[in-house]
């Protein structure tokens with residue numbers, strides 16, 4: 001259990017002068033659901049293509065089950081790819097599309113029939129074998145593309161934005177289906193998306209990328225609650241990011257006040273940014289609030305109001321509340337130590353890990369005391 005199945009070690013990729021991947025290190029364990037998340041052009045597809053063998057890295061190693069596969073041709077790698085446009089053969093039936101890879105590998109006819117039916121059953125399209133591709137809806141094509149990939153029983157499935165062509169409702173349904181399918185098959189999925197909600201909902205582990213680099217890796221709750229820097233905090237959900245200064249462990253100052261927080265390991269007086277999620281702010285009277293803001297505007301979002309307000313220093317605050325408030329009202333905001341996450345300015349993953357390690361070491365030392 002939990003053996004690495006795929007490892008990238010110091011992988012970089014250049015196209016001419018342009019570096020599109022910088023020193024990528026990642027490890028995928030057997031049976032987990034991983035997501036590469038980042039804005040358009042950050043290098044997600046390039047990582048998939050290097051793992052699939054469609055593109056060569058400029059430097060670094062790609063390992064599969066501990067063995068280097070940099071020079072292994074794509075068709076000899078035990079993995080399959082589901083592409084954004086599905087890449088189905090339009091003139092073949094559903095059955096022939098799914099059977100294609102098995103026929104190429106000269107699998108016996110009876111076994112092909114069994115495995116295609118098994119794959120169709122997995123994606124809940126048992127009776128669709130004889131249909132033409134043109135007779136399928138977008139969601140059905142999507143499922144056939146997945147059936148075609150899993151019929152080969154790959155150890156790893158690479159999925160490049162497979163839900164992006166679907167409408168919002170179908171996309172949500174397919175998120176559940178894909179996650180269930182991954183769990184029932186027990187194979188490793190590496191999923192690419194630029195949609196943070198999708199990544200949070202589906203993954204065991206997320207790699208957040210920007211400009212050819214992995215900025216942070218972690219499970220969805222960690223990434224959401226403990227973003228490493230401004231980019232990740234902004235990219236993963238909505239956040240209020242307020243400049244401040246560390247006073248001491250568990251004490252931070254911003255907007256002219258000191259607050260108890262749950263963060264430690266940053267030097268006193270270091271400039272920091274404090275992240276507070278909109279859903280963690282509670283509106284109260286101006287007197288009871290830890291800070292006061294003036295409401296500028298509010299939008300009804302169905303299950304909550306989205307309120308925009310400004311503090312006296314001109315910082316914009318986004319607040320999610322189940323109750324409406326009045327435009328131009330001066331209200332107070334309540335939040336607790338656990339609702340704040342303190343980040344250093346321009347923190348990188350290395351400095352973050354280093355701080356975490358030294359903080360854990362301090363913890364161990366104090367445990368011995």
Ligand SMILES: Nc1ncnc2c1ncn2[C@@H]1O[C@H](COP(=O)(O)OP(=O)(O)OP(=O)(O)O)[C@@H](O)[C@H]1O
Pocket residue numbers: 015020038039040041042043044045046047194
């Ligand atoms: N064959 C190529 N030749 C030159 N540049 C390329 C090539 N393929 C990709 N790039 C560049 O590499 C960078 C990363 O591209 P990539 O497709 O990996 O990004 P992405 O994160 O998957 O983006 P998207 O979400 O838009 O698909 C981009 O700047 C892109 O223009």
